Each structure stands twice: as structure tokens, then as C-alpha cells.
Amino acid sequence: MILLFERPIRIGDIVTINQLSGTVSKIQTRATTIIDWDNKEIVVPNKAFITEKLINWSLTDPITRIVIPIGVAYGSDIEKVESILYEIATSHPLVLEEPSPSVFFLAFGASSLDFELRVYITAIDHRLSTIHIINKDIDRRFNENGIEIAFPQMDLHIRDMPSSSEDK
Known part of the structure; x- marks a missing residue:
């Protein structure tokens, strides 16, 4: 009954x-x-919509954010990395101007300089295709630069190495 009165979900919602x-x-x-996404019908008891964590991607606003982590090699020009990521984001036709794309240099990782590209798109339906195209563009532009x-x-640091006479 709560689903019918409060309407946290509607037919067609993602x-x-x-x-x-x-x-x-x-x-x-x-x-x-x-x-x-595999076109299987799954029947979910309505109790789950009340007691479990529910994300409704399209209830009030279809706009959604995509976060793409990127790790570049130590020694990379971080200004150039940031500039290229902004260029890629702003040139993609499905990426919104507002809220604007953002790039963050998050951490000095174990094997990489860790960046994150955040963009907003108009609908979750375009999520995978946008990630696909942006990742291809990142690979191409990074290779070019x-x-x-x-x-x-x-x-690996080897502290003690047996002498050659001991090997025999």
C-alpha cells in the first residue's frame, strides 16, 4: 500500500x-x-522497496553523474592530463555543460597518479555508451600526447644472494 500511496517508484522508472x-x-x-539489463523479468516483493536500500535513478530528475577513475604513470605532466580530460569531457555531445564536468587529482597511488573525471549526462540510458566513448577518447588522446x-x-629488492660457489 505504501508503494501505491507514496509512489517512490513508478512504471518505467529505472x-x-x-x-x-x-x-x-x-x-x-x-x-x-x-x-x-538482460531482459529478464524479476519479481521483487514490495516489502523490499520499503526495507531495503532503493535507488530510483529517474524519480525526480533523469540527470545522472558518471565518475571515471584514471591512473597515469608517475612522471606524467599532471597539468596536461587535467587539460586533456576537460577537453574530452566538454567535447562529448551527451555531457552536460551544467553541472559542468570536473577533474580531480585525488592521490599518489601505489603505482599511479590517481585522477577522477566526473561528468553529468541527461539520462541513465546513455551511461554505458558515454563511458565507452570517453574511455576510448582518453586512450587515444593520452597515446597522442x-x-x-x-x-x-x-x-623486488633482494637482500642476500647466494654466492655462485654455493649454487653448485
């Missing part, structure tokens, strides 16, 4: 409850049907 995401297709007295995307590295 929701996430626990680890399940999809589009609400039916709301009935005992359960709600969600169609997930000699910026290496970092990967985990480990240095």
Missing part, C-alpha cells in the same frame, strides 16, 4: 535495489516486476 537494477514494468499489491596509463607495478 531502479537499483540491493544488487538488482532494471526498469519497473509492473506494480501490483504484493510484488513489483523489474526487467533487468605521450601520457602512459598506469598499471600495477612491484619492485
Whole structure:
């Protein structure tokens, strides 16, 4: 009854409850049907919408934020990294001007200088395609500008090495 009166979800809304995401297709007295991204119908007891954590991606505003983490190699020109990320974000047709894209240099990671690109798009439906295109652009532009995307590295320091006569 709470679902029917408070209306935290509506048919057509994109929701996430626990680890399940999809589009609400039916709301009935005992359960709600969600169609997930694999086009499977999943029946969720309405109690879950009241007692569990619910994210409704489209209830009041379809605008959503995408956060893309990027790690670049130590020694990279951080001003250039920041500039390229802003250029990529502002040139993408689905990225909104307001709220404006932002780039943050977050940390000196174990194997990388850790950045984050944050952009807003008009609807969750464009989320994966936008991430895909932005990631491709980052790879291409970083390659063109000699910026290496970092990967985990480990240095080994050997303290005692057996002498060659002991090996025999």
C-alpha cells in the first residue's frame, strides 16, 4: 500500500535495489516486476522497496553523474592530463555543460597518479555508451600526447644472494 500511496517508484522508472537494477514494468499489491539489463523479468516483493536500500535513478530528475577513475604513470605532466580530460569531457555531445564536468587529482597511488573525471549526462540510458566513448577518447588522446596509463607495478629488492660457489 505504501508503494501505491507514496509512489517512490513508478512504471518505467529505472531502479537499483540491493544488487538488482532494471526498469519497473509492473506494480501490483504484493510484488513489483523489474526487467533487468538482460531482459529478464524479476519479481521483487514490495516489502523490499520499503526495507531495503532503493535507488530510483529517474524519480525526480533523469540527470545522472558518471565518475571515471584514471591512473597515469608517475612522471606524467599532471597539468596536461587535467587539460586533456576537460577537453574530452566538454567535447562529448551527451555531457552536460551544467553541472559542468570536473577533474580531480585525488592521490599518489601505489603505482599511479590517481585522477577522477566526473561528468553529468541527461539520462541513465546513455551511461554505458558515454563511458565507452570517453574511455576510448582518453586512450587515444593520452597515446597522442605521450601520457602512459598506469598499471600495477612491484619492485623486488633482494637482500642476500647466494654466492655462485654455493649454487653448485
